[in-house]
Amino acid sequence: MVKPTTKIGFLVHTEYHIMAALSLIADEYAGADYEITIYQSEDFAKRRFQFEKNIHLRENISYKVVRYEDRDFKFNQDIVNAIREILEADFSKFFIFNNHGFLPAYLAKRLYKQGTEIALCPDGMKPYSNNQKLSPRWSFRFMLNFFKFTKANKLPFVFYFPKLVYAGLKEIGTVLVQFPESYENKTSKKVERIAILSSDNAIELVNNYFKFDIKKEISSTVKVIFFINQPSKNQELCDFEIQVLQSLQIKFPDFKLIIKLHPTTEQSQRSRFEALAGVEFITKSYPAELYIAELQQSKLLSFWSNACVIDNPEVQTYWLHPILAAKKLLPGYIQIKNPTKHITELHSIEQIK
CATH class of the missing domain: 3.40.50 (Rossmann fold)
Incomplete structure (x- = not known):
């Protein structure tokens, strides 16, 4: 039957x-x-x-x-x-x-x-x-x-x-x-x-x-600093973003820096990203979660991106928004609650291990 x-x-x-x-x-x-x-x-x-x-x-x-x-x-x-x-x-x-x-x-x-x-x-x-x-x-x-x-x-x-x-x-x-x-x-x-x-x-x-093959999209999935860019017209915030990425490249020289660009990010900020040594960009519209799910021995950072709630045990995940708040750079309309245990909310870059 x-x-x-x-x-x-x-x-x-x-x-x-x-x-x-x-x-x-x-x-x-x-x-x-x-x-x-x-x-x-x-x-x-x-x-x-x-x-x-x-x-x-x-x-x-x-x-x-x-x-x-x-x-x-x-x-x-x-x-x-x-x-x-x-x-x-x-x-x-x-x-x-x-x-x-x-x-x-x-x-x-x-x-x-x-x-x-x-x-x-x-x-x-x-x-x-x-x-x-x-x-x-x-x-x-x-x-x-x-x-x-x-x-x-x-x-x-x-x-x-x-x-x-x-x-x-x-x-x-x-x-x-x-x-x-x-x-x-x-x-x-x-x-x-x-x-x-x-x-x-x-x-x-x-x-x-999604017809997505990560091997065709980025050069490495191991030992990656994966940064999710979020657009801003605030010059101080843009300067801070560059400072963070430069600090991470110095602190973790054996990691590949990959930036998931937001489509509305200003060209001036894109040009500053391009000046970073060995940086790789993602401009395609695939959701960031698809990349995050397949990273290994890597670090994921953003200001407050929701994509970070995807929990990959191979990835150390960080939100930068508490540092922005301390510097008075966090937009007033942003309200953030962290429901996870895997996202570390940073108060200093030195917390990244």
Whole structure:
């Protein structure tokens, strides 16, 4: 007798989401008895996922694109078709990444009524930073716009008056986070750990999707100082960035300096990077996490990049933002919480070993 397949669905909106989804699939749902469907949203401006990718990953994984925007209050046949397909698919479990998005919230409410288990996957650092329970003005505006979204697309009415608190959607049964010990479970949901790019199977599947081969991208993966550049127009901060890299080259002469450039970094700062001895640049749009996952005996530094939350035991990871704060160079809008045990927040360069 053939064992029936279990249908699992994912709705992803960013490159980080697809890395998390594919890691979960590789680690937890790799068996042939699972039938996986990934729905990737794409806004009309096509601001994300604009790279050559492999969507034919495995026989039991289907990949579909849904074009829509939350704030587009015009009828969208694509989204209507996608919602109908998802509701008729008989998913046992459906994973969303943003319960404050109109489409994931609408699907969660409809699917839950049909008996589908709803799980919320992590969206970067949001699980550790949002601690507000109620903002009536924001909630009321959201409710009105959510109603406009459903009405414009001629969808059955669903009431939703949200809270700002993370995982506040009542239909969510399970919350997946990378660091459960740092997650404040204000909604009393079931909490499970999700590992992202931590297993060989996950790295292989994610690399396959991105058509990424690290050997073709950088000259070495061993003894690397991997620096994630973050753009700034503050000249003092730019000067500090150069000083840090020069200090590291002197302190660790047998390490290769590789800089992951941000696309909006000023040309003047790029020229200063180019003047550093033996430096190597990454200008391609591959997520930094893909590189980090395969480094060995290396050091990872940034001011405060979220990519650093990927935990590779072969990599010593450092955030520089406390030094910036002491020098009054940290932008006022930046609020940083470190949910990890592997990121060291530096108060001096001498802490780097």
